[in-house]
Amino acid sequence: MKKIIFLIALMMGFCAVSIAESTESVVRDFIALVKSGNAEKMADRVIYPFTQDDSRILQNQSDFIRHYREIFDTAMVRIVVQSNPNRDWTDMGWRGIRLKDGEVWIDSDGMLLSVNHVVERLPKPLLANTKTQSEEKVNASLSAAQTKQMKEKAEKERKEQEHAAAKAKAEQEKKALEEKKAAEKAAKELAEKTRREQEQKAKEEQERKALEERKAKEKALVEYVEKTRREQERKAREEAAAKAKADQEKALAEQQKAKEKADRELAEKAKKEQEQKAKAEAAAQEKAAAAKAKAEQEQKAQELEMKSKTDALSKKNVPDGKKVVDDKHAQDIILNEMAEKARKEALLKAQKENRTVDQRTLDLAAKTAVENYKKEQEQKAEEAKALAKKEQAKKEAEAKRAKDIAANQAAEKARQEKILKEQEAAKKKAEEKAAKEAEKAKKLEAKAKAEEEKKAKELAEKAKKDAEKAAKDKKSEAQKVATTTTPAKNVKTPVKEDKKAIKEREEKAKAEAKAKAEEEKKAKELAEKAKKDADEKAAKEKQSIKEREEKAKAEAKAKAEEEKKAKE
Known part of the structure; x- marks a missing residue:
């Protein structure tokens, strides 16, 4: 200074x-x-x-x-x-x-x-x-x-x-x-x-040194607590994975059952549709047969009527011994008869109205009647032709529909088989992944266990060395006290110094023991907290897995309903 x-x-x-x-x-x-x-x-x-x-x-x-x-x-x-x-x-x-x-x-x-x-x-x-x-x-x-x-x-x-x-x-x-x-x-x-x-x-x-030492102790304590927490989390994850696997298998089984049920319902529905289709086809055929029979009857009636009229005309206008066998000739006879009838009706109408008609008007009335008759015959022929065409188109549409239903059933069956194969592959993959994770977790657990054993062994050796050193120090102090002689009054004795040092060491040891007890208490509290956090985390994971499973079930159900609705 x-x-x-x-x-x-x-x-x-x-x-x-x-x-x-x-x-x-x-x-x-x-x-x-x-x-x-x-x-x-x-x-x-x-x-x-x-x-x-x-x-x-x-x-x-x-x-x-x-x-x-x-x-x-x-x-x-x-x-x-x-x-x-x-x-x-x-x-x-x-x-x-x-x-x-x-x-x-x-x-x-x-x-x-x-x-x-x-x-x-x-x-x-x-x-x-x-x-x-x-x-x-x-x-x-x-x-x-x-x-x-x-x-x-x-x-x-x-x-x-x-x-x-x-x-x-x-x-x-x-x-x-x-x-x-x-x-x-x-x-x-x-x-x-x-x-x-x-x-x-x-x-x-x-x-600063004391703070660093305290921080080092706290760090070691935190590492121990963190290790305990990780171990608990790992166990919780394994349990959650096992449960998730079981739940997944259960969900797959339920999904398979739901699909089988849907397939059965689909088959029953297809069967009912086929029966209804067969009934409809039978009814349509019966109706078509009835319409055909009616048309044939009407045609026969017309032919009979035409034949009777032709016979009457032939008897009336044709000489004896001569028969009309030509249909065209018969048609001409019918047309002539209708033309004559129209002339008569026009003449009667004119007489009732007190007016005179010429030959031209009578010919026009006859011509109009003949043309109307021809149009009616053509219309009937077209209607019969359209009906036949419609029946043919209906038969073709029903055949096509039956073919489409068969194709859809085959496609649905192929899709169901594909889904089953994909589910089996996913299940196999999940099992392989779970096995790998279990093996990995087992290795990590073995490694952590080995590290803990090594650390425990080192701590035991250190404690043993500290105990041997303390025993040696105590022995040397006892020997020093035994060999000490009584000094002068003014001189501070080594015995007192040794007692003071022993007292200081005892106080230091008590303080260290107290600090160690506090650290252990703190470690215990931290471990309990970590365990509680791990339990809460595991519960959250379980809840999350459950929610995902419920969501998957709901999606599968909705998908099945959509497919069912689409098929209907």
């Missing part, structure tokens, strides 16, 4: 003799600025409020510029410009840099702090007297007595000025001594501060 104080004092003394190179450049810049006489630049490098001769205080730049010529008059400028940076300027530490005995003070950045130089100039009364004297000399009217009086007065004022300068110099020396004492005090305070900082640093280092 004495060496540190000596070095600090030596450095302070060296700083008082000369200034550093960095400070020299600041002083040279300040001297150049004073030499330039630029009041504005100097005003920018002043710290306000500015003190002049310990009496005047300037508050801002405008005040400084206004009084610049009074602060840096010719004498002051000459003192600053002619000063030597190494010899006349002194670095006073935190107080700044001073010129000679304190005429000018600047800080380490070259900022002007104060000007304390007593300018060698005449006071205002003396200036007035001097002015009067010059006027009297010019006018040559001053008396010798007045001149002597003025000289005495000027001498008196000069002595007063010298006295004031000496007083100011003494004050400056006193101030320098106070500054030196303050520097020494600061050096002592710095040394004391350094010592306290070193002690604080050592204390912090000890606390």
